[in-house]
Amino acid sequence: MATRTDAPTRREQILKEAARLFAERGFHGVGVDEIGAAVGISGPGLYRHFAGKDAMLAELLVGISEQLLRGAKRRLAEADGSSGADVLDSLIEGHIDFALDDRPLITLHDRELDRLRDSDRKLVRQLQRQYVELWVEVVREVYPALAEPTARSAVHSVFGLLNSTPHLGRPGSLPGRAVTAELLHRMARGAFGAAGE
Amino acid sequence: MATRTDAPTRREQILKEAARLFAERGFHGVGVDEIGAAVGISGPGLYRHFAGKDAMLAELLVGISEQLLRGAKRRLAEADGSSGADVLDSLIEGHIDFALDDRPLITLHDRELDRLRDSDRKLVRQLQRQYVELWVEVVREVYPALAEPTARSAVHSVFGLLNSTPHLGRPGSLPGRAVTAELLHRMARGAFGAAGE
């Protein structure tokens, strides 16, 4: 898969702006006219690209969940043979990249899940669960003392830590992306270590 | 201040149910009729107790912020003379109690702030900021190597970790409140330690 160099399609523009607006004001707090205005067209014009407002949210949430899971699986495959600790580091790094680069999506991911149609919600939940279980396995390999429910709680808590990036102030006020990423990484490792000792 | 033993007032019932519903489906996703139904009256009946739907959210968010800050100040005063590490432990313990006992409020706290009137939002932001700064001071006392912006980021991240309780499954599926509290506490300390080393 080649790196994208083409201009973003209209669909992609819409999804990006919708994600930003949903994250800022909540799904029900944003009107289709606003989403349209954000990409320079009017509300009903969106229906040339999406079946409805719900469909935009569904595509966003399914997309995030798939992307996270795919990335984690890839890292797991690439790091095959490495130590468990290295694999865990790789997972943490991937999640941090996502949290820092797609902050609106991180916000949506755990906030608007209940606004989905039943089938979509089930799909997203399943993808999320797979992602969590993948982490749980790696964590338990590194910290064998952890029982499975404890490991799962620890994983959810570290997600909470890593997903705190939207609260760290506007992107400009951060001490620099690399520094922030490194801080989050150290803290995540420290949290797991304290859980598993 | 005596411990409450009286039955909850109607106002308190309403606030509690509104908090639960807002946390479940978002402020815009809940109608006044639903809130009324949750306490056994009909929608417009709520207006005998609150000026409007906004007023309920405002009272909830201001109340949480005040409660958090008041509790932290009390713990700081009570632990005067103790080591910094003990004070930090006390702060962590207080936040965990809140996160475990008032999960809907934790959810609202960082999710629906933007739905407030300007003046209310400023008030809540100010209270939140005071709470954070109080933590930052204690954290920097325990970990002097931490620069202030780094310490603030670390505090926000630990809040993310502690506030992950709503994602840990329904109250019944947790490994037990005390066990969960202890796990969260250890992880928070571990995260701060890793940030400040």
Added chain:
DNA sequence: CAGGGAGGTTAGCGGTCGTTAACCTGAAGG
């Protein structure tokens, strides 16, 4: 150069929601 589809537009419908108005009722107090 016809024509057809992609991608817009505005007008408007139907439903929902917050809020108000008008009315009712039961219990407390003089």
Added chain:
DNA sequence: CCTTCAGGTTAACGACCGCTAACCTCCCTG
């Protein structure tokens, strides 16, 4: 016993919102 008032009720209004209908306008293509 009459009044008052807290705390309800139902009806209805006005605004908003998601979505559809109907129409327009390029641009590509045979």
